[in-house]
Amino acid sequence: MPEKLNLNRVPMPRQDPKVRRGNFDEVALGYTEEQALEEAGRCIQCKKPSCKEGCPVNVDIPEFINAVRENNMREAVKILQSKNSLPAICGRVCPQETQCEVKCNLAKKGAPIAIGRLERYVADWGRAHPEVTAEREGQSFSIVDKKVAVVGSGPAGLTCACDLAKLGYAVTIFEALHIAGGVLMYGIPEFRLPKEIVQSEVDYVKSWGVDIKLNQVIGKTKTADEILGNGFEAVFLAPGAGAPMFLGIPGENLSGIYSANEFLTRTNLMKAYLFPEYDTPIKAGKRVAVFGGGNVAMDAARCALRLGASEVNIIYRRSKIEMPARAEERENAEEEGIIFRLLTNPLRFIGDDQGRVVAVECYEMELGEPDESGRRRPIRKPGTEFVTEIDTAIIALGTRPNPIVPSTTSRLKLTKWGTIITDEATGRTSRDEIWCGGDMATGAATVISAMGAGKRAAVSIDSYLKSG
Amino acid sequence: MYSITSREDLASGIYLFKVEAEDIAKKAKPGQFIILRMDDKGERIPLTIADWDEKTVTIVFMEVGKTTQKLATLSAGDSIADFVGPLGQPTEIESFGRVIVVGGGVGIAPIFPLARELKRKRNTVISIIGSRNKDLLFWEDKMRSVSDEIIVTTDDGSYGRKALVTQPLKEILEREKIQRVFAVGPVIMMKFCAATTKPFDVKTMVSLNPIMVDGTGMCGCCRVEVGGETKFACVDGPDFDAYLVDFDLLMMRQRAYLDEEKKALEMWEKSCPKS
Ligand SMILES: Cc1cc2nc3c(=O)[nH]c(=O)nc-3n(C[C@H](O)[C@H](O)[C@H](O)COP(=O)(O)OP(=O)(O)OC[C@H]3O[C@@H](n4cnc5c(N)ncnc54)[C@H](O)[C@@H]3O)c2cc1C
Ligand SMILES: Cc1cc2nc3c(=O)[nH]c(=O)nc-3n(C[C@H](O)[C@H](O)[C@H](O)COP(=O)(O)OP(=O)(O)OC[C@H]3O[C@@H](n4cnc5c(N)ncnc54)[C@H](O)[C@@H]3O)c2cc1C
Ligand code: SF4
Numbered sequence: 001m002p003e004k005l006n007l008n009r010v011p012m013p014r015q016d017p018k019v020r021r022g023n024f025d026e027v028a029l030g031y032t033e034e035q036a037l038e039e040a041g042r043c044i045q046c047k048k049p050s051c052k053e054g055c056p057v058n059v060d061i062p063e064f065i066n067a068v069r070e071n072n073m074r075e076a077v078k079i080l081q082s083k084n085s086l087p088a089i090c091g092r093v094c095p096q097e098t099q100c101e102v103k104c105n106l107a108k109k110g111a112p113i114a115i116g117r118l119e120r121y122v123a124d125w126g127r128a129h130p131e132v133t134a135e136r137e138g139q140s141f142s143i144v145d146k147k148v149a150v151v152g153s154g155p156a157g158l159t160c161a162c163d164l165a166k167l168g169y170a171v172t173i174f175e176a177l178h179i180a181g182g183v184l185m186y187g188i189p190e191f192r193l194p195k196e197i198v199q200s201e202v203d204y205v206k207s208w209g210v211d212i213k214l215n216q217v218i219g220k221t222k223t224a225d226e227i228l229g230n231g232f233e234a235v236f237l238a239p240g241a242g243a244p245m246f247l248g249i250p251g252e253n254l255s256g257i258y259s260a261n262e263f264l265t266r267t268n269l270m271k272a273y274l275f276p277e278y279d280t281p282i283k284a285g286k287r288v289a290v291f292g293g294g295n296v297a298m299d300a301a302r303c304a305l306r307l308g309a310s311e312v313n314i315i316y317r318r319s320k321i322e323m324p325a326r327a328e329e330r331e332n333a334e335e336e337g338i339i340f341r342l343l344t345n346p347l348r349f350i351g352d353d354q355g356r357v358v359a360v361e362c363y364e365m366e367l368g369e370p371d372e373s374g375r376r377r378p379i380r381k382p383g384t385e386f387v388t389e390i391d392t393a394i395i396a397l398g399t400r401p402n403p404i405v406p407s408t409t410s411r412l413k414l415t416k417w418g419t420i421i422t423d424e425a426t427g428r429t430s431r432d433e434i435w436c437g438g439d440m441a442t443g444a445a446t447v448i449s450a451m452g453a454g455k456r457a458a459v460s461i462d463s464y465l466k467s468g
Numbered sequence: 469m470y471s472i473t474s475r476e477d478l479a480s481g482i483y484l485f486k487v488e489a490e491d492i493a494k495k496a497k498p499g500q501f502i503i504l505r506m507d508d509k510g511e512r513i514p515l516t517i518a519d520w521d522e523k524t525v526t527i528v529f530m531e532v533g534k535t536t537q538k539l540a541t542l543s544a545g546d547s548i549a550d551f552v553g554p555l556g557q558p559t560e561i562e563s564f565g566r567v568i569v570v571g572g573g574v575g576i577a578p579i580f581p582l583a584r585e586l587k588r589k590r591n592t593v594i595s596i597i598g599s600r601n602k603d604l605l606f607w608e609d610k611m612r613s614v615s616d617e618i619i620v621t622t623d624d625g626s627y628g629r630k631a632l633v634t635q636p637l638k639e640i641l642e643r644e645k646i647q648r649v650f651a652v653g654p655v656i657m658m659k660f661c662a663a664t665t666k667p668f669d670v671k672t673m674v675s676l677n678p679i680m681v682d683g684t685g686m687c688g689c690c691r692v693e694v695g696g697e698t699k700f701a702c703v704d705g706p707d708f709d710a711y712l713v714d715f716d717l718l719m720m721r722q723r724a725y726l727d728e729e730k731k732a733l734e735m736w737e738k739s740c741p742k743s
């Protein structure tokens with residue numbers, strides 16, 4: 001180890017909270033070249049780079065950081081893209097603090113290398129220098145005479161497709177929506193992950209010869225079995241876990257009450273924040289209540305603020321420590337002025353004679369003994385009911401697998417939660433020619449874990465097709 | 469892009485497009501719908517599949533707001549950016565015996581493939597089609613070709629019988645035993661059809677049309693209450709047992725964006741004055 005460790009993590013420049021709460025521009029601004037070099041310079045290039053163990057797609061972290069140190073961005077881009085087809089996305093939305101960075105040898109000293117920020121810097125440099133990624137042009141694709149189908153174009157599907165294409169397979173992605181990208185496109189807001197960036201990474205996948213067919217609801221337009229009967233020799237199912245859950249309390253179907261999925265889809269995918277230039281409307285109202293404590297709740301709340309709400313409350317039944325949202329996102333939300341009403345739970349929604357929500361009745365909770373998840377169980381405090389006026393409610397309780405694909409594919413074994421039973425190491429399902437990965441296999445998880453699953457499935461599909 | 473192979477102006481403000489969509493045409497069944505998005509800035513809107521052949525899907529739509537008015541400016545040879553389906557559960561069609569199908573307004577279009585399939589399954593099909601006036605009526609011939617008996621009504625008496633569709637509906641139910649009724653049209657019409665058949669206790673199916681976004685069960689925008697339970701019309705429906713549907717809630721949810729729709733329409737009309 002060198003004599004002196006530099007423990008000054010270079011902070012990420014961000015838009016001023018007072019300004020950013022009024023726009024949809026990206027909050028985190030990215031490192032400058034100087035900042036990137038400084039941060040990369042802190043990496044001690046460990047003999048045993050434990051950082052790598054934390055990355056589900058095995059990015060060669062010290063190698064790419066070293067290329068940055070040497071200011072050889074071309075090389076850094078290549079190293080990164082050899083393992084990760086969506087680096088500009090991962091650099092922005094990976095929960096690095098629980099993935100690669102927590103494993104960094106400097107994490108013990110409280111100052112892990114900002115791997116995600118460097119990854120973002122390199123990927124953005126690559127996007128600004130398309131000649132680097134375009135070097136493949138003229139190369140012939142589909143050198144293996146075998147067709148593979150992928151269902152869903154979220155991170156799992158894109159990764160699996162790209163890896164197989166790189167191996168020379170002819171890959172077709174079937175996507176239900178009119179735009180590829182999955183949650184990256186319809187869920188995660190513009191100000192955290194600009195859609196232009198998702199688009200350019202999707203284009204990178206396409207540049208390997210992957211054919212993306214949009215507007216194809218597998219199970220409706222055609223089934224996975226029909227795809228297999230149509231010349232495809234393997235199918236990777238990656239339709240995510242997109243079905244929203246509701247609270248199941250009275251008044252929940254009043255107008256003005258959205259699932260987070262609907263609220264975010266209208267805002268991000270359909271660009272309702274640009275209504276009426278774009279045709280899809282949204283009603284955020286002035287007083288908004290968001291129910292839930294995860295990343296999705298933070299995203300919905302921050303969108304509502306940007307759509308013009310004057311007061312946004314996040315209502316969560318446990319306390320701050322139990323919140324599943326990333327600390328960084330919670331802090332961003334707090335800085336922007338979102339109010340956290342903790343240990344609070346809704347009882348019912350109240351509507352007017354037009355069927356619009358006008359208020360919510362809640363009660364307070366206190367924390368009791370820990371439950372099976374190890375978190376302290378919230379208990380209702382009697383006599384604490386109160387009514388708050390609201391214009392809009394957003395339910396962000398999480399999602400479960402959409403049954404369309406599993407229920408229309410023959411002989412697939414499912415879990416009691418409706419996910420497809422999948423071997424974690426290979427992505428294999430109960431059927432020989434079908435693989436699965438991402439949120440459909442695990443339930444709602446993360447971008448990088450979905451990508452890891454896509455990668456492992458690509459390896460398994462390749463060995464199956466080679467042996468078969 | 470999905471190209472429009474032909475266009476027909478069926479009635480005042482009601483248009484028919486045949487759209488090239490082979491995959492959907494191969495799978496389509498009565499009662500299912502498609503979702504389309506006209507262009508990059510467009511809204512996703514659902515329309516029932518009114519017919520199909522080997523390569524095309526027929527849609528029939530009424531001009532009500534910005535998207536349908538914009539759509540009405542297209543003609544054969546133009547194309548639609550996105551067109552996806554067939555969505556929703558097909559209508560349950562068996563050999564019931566004697567059935568009544570009721571189509572109101574633009575609801576006459578979806579009732580046609582349904583009546584045809586009912587006929588094919590050897591039911592005796594009695595059709596009631598109705599509109600506000602003569603100018604809004606279409607497909608009487610097509611409906612006649614698949615019906616054993618047909619009754620045409622207009623609200624103002626400008627054609628056929630001056631009545632609401634519920635009047636002949638009631639008379640037929642008084643006249644004979646009917647095994648099933650299907651009603652498609654404005655929510656208020658479906659609500660009153662349900663109220664009309666209820667005393668006769670004939671299973672009545674309606675096709676619900678809440679506001680939708682994705683049409684695949686991902687957003688929950690289309691939720692309706694049926695028998696006290698929340699259902700997603702796009703995947704659980706759109707057909708439901710009329711006696712269990714909360715029609716008032718549906719009507720209120722349909723009005724959720726009235727102000728925005730008005731604004732969008734005004735801006736569109738200003739930018740593109742109609743002749
Ligand atoms: C609002 C929000 C914010 C999030 N923020 C983060 C974050 O910051 N960091 C992070 O790591 N994770 C985050 N996540 C979680 C992460 O986005 C998901 O875990 C990840 O996207 C799952 O990837 P996937 O490929 O399995 O599925 P998805 O991204 O859900 O993609 C599935 C795709 O399949 C398509 N599809 C579905 N059904 C069919 C069908 N029948 N036929 C054809 N196509 C179909 C869908 O339209 C979709 O495009 C967030 C999730 C949400 C909702
Ligand atoms: C399953 C289903 C099948 C349908 N089939 C037909 C059909 O065959 N022919 C036909 O003319 N109409 C049909 N509709 C209704 C059609 O979708 C609406 O008329 C259309 O969306 C109006 O859009 P607009 O922009 O022109 O009008 P807007 O001014 O936006 O809205 C007018 C009214 O239409 C409804 N509406 C608005 N946006 C949507 C949306 N995204 N989804 C659903 N409803 C909306 C609302 O109640 C609104 O008040 C169907 C609806 C559903 C749900
Ligand atoms: S992909 Fe994610 S987990 Fe892997 S190195 Fe990059 S930021 Fe870390």
Ligand code: SF4
Nearest residue numbers: 043044046051104105
């Ligand atoms: S563990 Fe940390 S310091 Fe060591 S190589 Fe990895 S990123 Fe660099």
Ligand code: FES
Nearest residue numbers: 683685687688702
């Ligand atoms: S339209 Fe989105 S769930 Fe039905």
